[in-house]
Amino acid sequence: xxxxxxxxxxxxxxxxVPSAVREPYLLHVLVLTCLYAIPAMGLNLMLGYTGLVxxxxxxxxxxxxxxxxxxxxxxxxxxWSALVLGTLAAGAAGxxxxxxxxxxxxxxxxxxxxxxxxxxxxxxxxxxxxxxxxAGFAGVPRPxxxxxxxxxxxxxxxxxxxxxxxxxxxVQWWVVxxxxxxxxxxxxxxxxxxxxxxxxxxxxxxxxxxxxSALAGLGGVLHxxxxxxxxxxxxxxxxxxxxVLVVIVGGxxxxxxxxxxxALFVGLPEYLRVAAEWRLVLFGAALVLITLFAPQGLGxxxxxxxxxxxxxxx
Amino acid sequence: MSAALLEQTxxxxxxxxxxxxxxxxxxxxxxxxxVLNFAHGVLFMLGGYLCxxxxxxxxxxxxxxxxxxxxxxxxxxxALERGVFRPLQGNLRNQVIASLGLILVFENLVIALWGPNAxxxxxxxxxxxVPLGELRFPLQHLLIIALTLAxxxxxxxxxxxxxxxxxxxxxxxxxxxxxxxxxxVERIDxxxxxxxxALAALGGALVGPLFLVFPQMGDAPMVKGLAGILLGGMxxxxxxxxxxxxxxxxxxxxxxxxxTDYRDSVAFAIMIAILMLRPRGLFGVRVRGEQ
Numbered sequence: 001x002x003x004x005x006x007x008x009x010x011x012x013x014x015x016x017v018p019s020a021v022r023e024p025y026l027l028h029v030l031v032l033t034c035l036y037a038i039p040a041m042g043l044n045l046m047l048g049y050t051g052l053v054x055x056x057x058x059x060x061x062x063x064x065x066x067x068x069x070x071x072x073x074x075x076x077x078x079x080w081s082a083l084v085l086g087t088l089a090a091g092a093a094g095x096x097x098x099x100x101x102x103x104x105x106x107x108x109x110x111x112x113x114x115x116x117x118x119x120x121x122x123x124x125x126x127x128x129x130x131x132x133x134x135a136g137f138a139g140v141p142r143p144x145x146x147x148x149x150x151x152x153x154x155x156x157x158x159x160x161x162x163x164x165x166x167x168x169x170x171v172q173w174w175v176v177x178x179x180x181x182x183x184x185x186x187x188x189x190x191x192x193x194x195x196x197x198x199x200x201x202x203x204x205x206x207x208x209x210x211x212x213s214a215l216a217g218l219g220g221v222l223h224x225x226x227x228x229x230x231x232x233x234x235x236x237x238x239x240x241x242x243x244v245l246v247v248i249v250g251g252x253x254x255x256x257x258x259x260x261x262x263a264l265f266v267g268l269p270e271y272l273r274v275a276a277e278w279r280l281v282l283f284g285a286a287l288v289l290i291t292l293f294a295p296q297g298l299g300x301x302x303x304x305x306x307x308x309x310x311x312x313x314x
Numbered sequence: 315m316s317a318a319l320l321e322q323t324x325x326x327x328x329x330x331x332x333x334x335x336x337x338x339x340x341x342x343x344x345x346x347x348x349v350l351n352f353a354h355g356v357l358f359m360l361g362g363y364l365c366x367x368x369x370x371x372x373x374x375x376x377x378x379x380x381x382x383x384x385x386x387x388x389x390x391x392x393a394l395e396r397g398v399f400r401p402l403q404g405n406l407r408n409q410v411i412a413s414l415g416l417i418l419v420f421e422n423l424v425i426a427l428w429g430p431n432a433x434x435x436x437x438x439x440x441x442x443x444v445p446l447g448e449l450r451f452p453l454q455h456l457l458i459i460a461l462t463l464a465x466x467x468x469x470x471x472x473x474x475x476x477x478x479x480x481x482x483x484x485x486x487x488x489x490x491x492x493x494x495x496x497x498x499v500e501r502i503d504x505x506x507x508x509x510x511x512a513l514a515a516l517g518g519a520l521v522g523p524l525f526l527v528f529p530q531m532g533d534a535p536m537v538k539g540l541a542g543i544l545l546g547g548m549x550x551x552x553x554x555x556x557x558x559x560x561x562x563x564x565x566x567x568x569x570x571x572x573x574t575d576y577r578d579s580v581a582f583a584i585m586i587a588i589l590m591l592r593p594r595g596l597f598g599v600r601v602r603g604e605q
Binding site (some may be wrong): 276 | 541
C-alpha cells in the first residue's frame with residue numbers, strides 16, 4: 001500500500017512537470033528519458049529478473065517501430081491501432097525468435113541474440129521497398145488527437161510518453177509480484193531446481209522474452225512517432241548495448257532501475273556540457289566499475305543505503 | 315573455376331583470415347579463463363589505429379608498425395586482464411557487461427583522439443597487383459592470407475611443442491589440475507590475454523591499409539569471429555580456424571547469388587543453423603563448467 005501511494009505521488013509529480021517548467025529543452029530530455037526507459041524495462045524483466053542477457057533487444061523495438069510506420073503511412077491506419085499492432089508484432093517476433101535463442105544457454109544465448117539483432121538491423125537497413133532502407137522512413141505521423149487533446153505540443157507528447165512509461169512500469173510491477181515473476185526469479189537462481197519442481201522453463205523464458213520484446217516495441221513505436229522518422233540506426237547493435245547499459249547502471253532486477261538508468265543516460269550528458277565521445281567513455285567506464293564494485297547498480301546502491309538508514313533509525 | 319567464383323573465394327579467404335585472427339584470440343582467452351571478451355573487436359580496431367600512428371608518425375616501415383601495434387595491444391591486454399577480467403572471474407554475466415563497457419570506452423576514446431573519420435594508410439602492398447589466373451589481386455590480400463596461415467602454424471607449434479604452450483593447454487583443460495602440478499595459472503592467464511589481443515592487433519593492422527582505419531572497423535570482425543568460434547566449437551583452436559574461414563568464404567560466395575547487403579545475415583544464418591543441428595559446433599569440445 002505504501003509503495004502504491006509512493007508510485008501515485010511520483011506519477012502525479014511527473015505529470016505536473018510541464019505546468020511547472022516551461023523550458024521545452026527539459027521536456028525534450030524527459031520525453032527521451034521515457035522513450036529509453038520503456039524498452040529498458042522490458043529488458044530488465046529479461047536480464048534483471050530472469051537472467052537472460054539479450055544483446056539484440058533494440059531490434060525488437062525496431063520491429064514495433066517499422067510495423068507501426070508501415071501501418072500508418074502505407075496502410076493509412078490510425079496511430080492508436082498502429083501502436084497496439086506494433087507492440088503486438090514486436091511481442092510475437094520476440095516469442096518466435098526467443099524460442100530459437102532460448103535453445104541456447106549462457107554465452108551461446110548472448111551471441112545468438114546478438115546475431116538476430118544484427119540480422120534484423122540488416123533487414124531494416126536494406127529492405128528498401130518496405131523500410132525505405134538506410135535513408136530512414138520519413139513522414140511517420142504524430143499521434144492523432146484524443147478529443148481536444150492533440151499530441152503536437154511537446155508537453156502533450158510528454159504526457160503520452162510518460163503514460164506509456166508508467167504503463168511499462170506497472171507491467172514490471174505486476175510481473176514481479178505475480179507467480180509468473182516468482183517463477184522467473186526461481187529460473188534465474190537455479191533453473192534445474194525450478195524444473196525439478198515442475199516448472200516448464202522454456203515456456204516461461206519464451207513468455208518473458210515475448211513480453212520484454214513487446215515493451216521494446218511499445219517504446220519503438222513512440223520513439224519513431226516522436227522523431228517522425230524511423231531510422232535503422234535507432235535500433236542497431238550500439239543501441240542494444242546502450243539498453244543493457246541503462247538497465248545495469250540503473251540497477252538490474254530493481255523496479256526503478258531502468259528509469260533511473262535512462263534518466264542518467266539521457267539526462268546527465270545533456271546537462272554535462274562535454275563532447276558526446278567523452279560522455280560515452282565515461283558511461284563505459286561507469287559500466288565497468290559498476291560490474292566490479294556495485295553489481296546491483298545504482299538502484300541497488302540506493303535501496304541498500306535506504307535499508308541501512310531505516311535500520312539505524314529503528 | 316569461373317572468374318567470379320575465384321575472385322569471391324580469394325576475397326572470402328582474405329576476410330576469413332581476418333576473422334580467424336580475431337577468433338583465435340577469443341578462443342584462447344575463453345579456453346583458459348572462460349572469459350568471453352566482446353571488446354575484442356575494439357581492440358582489433360585499436361590495433362589498426364596504433365599501427366597507423368606508428369606507421370605515419372614514428373617509423374615509415376609498415377612491418378615495424380605492425381609489430382609495435384601488436385606489442386602495444388599485448389600490454390593493453392595484460393592491463394585488462396589484471397584490472398577487469400581477473401576480478402570478475404567466474405561471473406560470466408558481469409564479464410560480458412564489463413566488456414560492453416570497454417567497447418564504449420575504447421570506441422569513443424578513439425573518436426575523441428583521432429576523430430570519427432576514416433584514416434588512410436598508404437602501404438605499397440595495397441597498390442601492387444598479383445596475377446592469379448585471369449584475375450589480379452592486391453598483394454595485401456594474399457599477404458593477409460599468408461600471414462594468417464603463418465600465425466596459425468606458429469601458434470599451433472607453440473601450443474603443441476613448447477613447454478609454455480603445453481601449460482596453456484593444460485590450464486584450459488583443467489585449471490585445478492594444472493595448479494596442482496605447479497603450473498602458474500595466473501601467469502598463463504595474462505600471457506594468454508596478451509597473445510589474444512596481439513593477434514587482434516595483427517588483424518587490425520593488416521586490414522587497415524586495405525579498408526581504411528575507422529572507429530567501427532572492429533565490429534564486423536568481432537561478430538564474425540564470435541560466429542566462427544561458435545561454429546567451430548567453443549574452446550577449440552582448430553575449430554576457430556575452420557569456423558572463421560567458413561564464415562568468410564560462405565559470405566563471399568553468398569554475394570554471387572544474393573545482394574551484398576545481406577552478406578552479414580548469411581554468416582549468422584549459417585551459424586544459427588549449424589548450432590541448431592550441432593549445439594557444440596563442428597569440432598564439438600565439451601567445455602568444463604557448462605551445463
